[in-house]
Amino acid sequence: MNDTLTVPKDKVLEAYSKAKSPRKVMLENLFGIKTFQPEIKERIKSFDDVLRENGIKRVVFDNNCQDLTTDEVAYKMIKEIVKAFNEGWTPDWSNSSEYKYYPWFKMGSPSGGGFSYYDCAYWNAVSGVGSRLCFKNSDLAKHAANLFLDIYKDLQTA
Numbered sequence: 001m002n003d004t005l006t007v008p009k010d011k012v013l014e015a016y017s018k019a020k021s022p023r024k025v026m027l028e029n030l031f032g033i034k035t036f037q038p039e040i041k042e043r044i045k046s047f048d049d050v051l052r053e054n055g056i057k058r059v060v061f062d063n064n065c066q067d068l069t070t071d072e073v074a075y076k077m078i079k080e081i082v083k084a085f086n087e088g089w090t091p092d093w094s095n096s097s098e099y100k101y102y103p104w105f106k107m108g109s110p111s112g113g114g115f116s117y118y119d120c121a122y123w124n125a126v127s128g129v130g131s132r133l134c135f136k137n138s139d140l141a142k143h144a145a146n147l148f149l150d151i152y153k154d155l156q157t158a
Contacts, residue, residue: 009035040085041143047077047151053084074154079132081144081151089136100134103145103152 016027016036028036037043044050051058061080065073091100135141145152 040087041140044084044147047081047148050077050080050084054080056080070154074151077151078148078155081148082133082135085140085144086136091134091136099137101136101138101141102134103141105145105152105156 012027012031012035016024019027024036040053044053048058051061061076065076068076092098135144
């Protein structure tokens, strides 16, 4: 006989918050550790958080970026940012119905200078946007663009 238990998520989270370490481990094993982690936008507030999320030590990243130009370093950083925020999702380029999102920037200002985040756009398989730079939804694309605007600026203007 194969019985299934259904437990409301709020009850599981409440039990987790009150549990001591061994019981937390048990709940993590039953429901998966991601159930108890904050959302990705709450976990990432800096590029060091991105590296932690991707299991990369800062010294290793920095060593791999020696002798690179500013835009090349920014590209490597944005690849890591996208990877972290997508949490394992990769775009399916054979599926033109699956939207892929990339931040869209308005370069310059009425006075002729500046750089600002403008919008987010989705792209299909005929996009000129690199697949490593696409987000799984527009909310993440907007959030990452706002949080890491200086890095995007280095990529676009270096």
